[in-house]
Amino acid sequence: MDPLVNELKRKLDSLKSSMAQLEEDSPPGIMVAKVGHLTRNVRNGEYDPDHVSIGPYNYHWQIPTQQDKLRSLAVVLSAAEEPSMTVEVYLKELAFLEDKARSYYANTFDGITKHQFVHMLLLDGCYILSRFASFPAKHTAHVAGAARSSAFAASLEDLAVVRDVFFLAENQIPFFVLEKIGELTVSDGKALVGRCIADHALELMKAQRYAVAAPAMVPPELTAPENLLHLLHMHLKPQETDVLLPGRGATGTGNGAADKTVSSVGRWRTATEYSYAGVEFRSQEMSEKGGVRCILDVKLDSGGGTLVVPRLDIDNETWRLLRNLMGLEQRNREAVGSHVTAYCIFMSQLASDRKDVEMLSKRGVIVHAHGNDGEVAQHFADLCKGITFDKSDPNINYLWDTRQKLDKRSRSYRRRWMAWLRRKYFSNPWLAVGLLAAAIGLVCELVQAVYSALSYKQA
Template identity: 85%
Template structure:
């Protein structure tokens, strides 16, 4: 009996091992298959991934769509715009039929089916629960919805126009804002840009190029309206020549000018310092820098100037004035910045970490009510929140859960500026002079009194010296 029992237990172990072996073989085969993809797909792609739990726990709502779900991560989410997607498909088909009467929905499905494998590789998840038919169906409806909103197809009727007739102009404007927020701003709510280009190519002659221009123009106007950037990005090597998705398109506008000049030298030292001042990478607050004699100056952006986006932070040649582009803050500012940082967290080698470096800088610079008050007075921050304390709390929470080392010069484009400001902040003569200026020269009457006292002291010293000299001459 014991022998039979041992044999039965051994058989179960063998069965479990066989099951485990088959599962591992399947995974290895899948991995080898993904590595064997054509060379054209081997460049660093912008991966669309789920937002990490640490960042979601801070503010979960900043990453979820409220109006329209796009892409496989939000595929099961039932939002009011599902029927609008079908109307958008009709809009695209109507535009296609005006150019080519034989164009049917079957053609679109077949063409997108050929892109399914490539599109799936742009996501960190495999989505095994979404069938091929469901995935292609999703790409078609989501792509048509985006294009019906942001492309200028020559259709007689658009889904957006039809929706506008059913609601007031004000409601339509609110809907437009909600669509922009969900479609452009959210890291998870994305489909590959080449899907949009393919739909455009099937719809109108030269549609692929037209789609790129239409959406790029819309993105630029959006960045200008929000005062985040005023000029189109330079889409030339080593930059990617085209965006991978709509959030990446916005990210391409946010690159500081003269980046190479801002970075430290290859030896890891600052341009003006022999060695780093401190291994601690935290920025001081605005009030602390002010106590050390650092002035803050708001910079206006210009297409022809050296300030083209909010990331163009500069320190003047004397090291006493920090020039920061004006940041206009509204309720969507935090959402956009968080999702841009999420894009960089997942794709640092492909897109860099400029936005993360900027957000860490601002979150530590303006982490207290007094800091926000100071920066608001200098015009660096403009906000419509209830009070400065609320804005400071938003800044304090902005980078929670973000992995970023400000002490690493290779990823922090503001590293050299922080080194120079830290050196200035540790200078006791500069701190003393700044205290004297703040204590006595901020008030004109105190300044006059101090000047009068200094003049009186000088006169008293001169009189004393004169009296001594007169006494000695008389004695002689």
């Protein structure tokens, strides 16, 4: 037994040393991790790149060809202000960041050598910057075909690049790598890279109608992204979500939800079920100055009878983006919260049937280009499969209070009866007139019966 005891003690000492080292190194708040198998298996293809592989998780894919990435390197080198900025200088500077860059991944990638890892960071970083950053190129005649401006979104190839580079949780490199390459290239390169990519991300979110502003990118709370998917995630934060801040305990103040006694919260009811309880659905356009700034800004009016849901424009990439954002949150809940996951669970249960999608489409809450409403409903039904989320915890579910109020309303027999009456008789004006006439006739008959009874009694 002694050898076994000594071996376990040695491994425990090594583990303690490793944990102490991690604490000293202050590991990043946001990790790039593989999407869980239960989630990935639902729609496996929505997590894999089709046009460009970025980072170590997809290192083996080698798409596009190395020749394409080499042309991007040439574009960046041609824009360098200092002639001394050669390939060797870039590689040497990135080699100093290798350990830090590796720490941003949940995997160790022992099969990728130091040389290969640095080589990958340089080529992938230059590929991204050649697409999304506007360097003032000095002598690019021989590589002009490789340079792209920020107005590139017209071609299908460029749309595929946007999807692969921005949307995929596993297809990422740390943002500081891009900043370092920019810093080596031009004097204000770090700021230039941050500004160009942030502007492009904002335009992307506006074009897709997901958000109109990014509060985390606005001073005085200027926060740099950890990677490009995180940059998109920073645009999707519902207003008035103090209880959702990372690290907030159940005793926080915020909007009051966390101070209430936490009770179990079941699934959301469908849109049709809420309609039967008298809940109206209303769509609202987003505005930087208005009360709706992103698709997560779901609001219940003070009377509890109208649910305002920002319009969601759905195409094939909507599901990919939402799934990968949830993947980011699943691994980094303490750092980024669970806002997108809470929203996706809400929408997936609200619109899980064809009739629900049809109703929400008529109200302008959902706009889609799919073949039929049933196809959209199936996408919603599959959206959150394999996702881990405690919807009963108000500290991570920003819609907890809304869910409680709607549930209370749905269990009210009086409200359900009134909603049924309005739906059956008052939705058609002629039926309403007929019902009113019948009511008046009934009242007249009652009055006549009373007078007849009184007359008979007096006689």
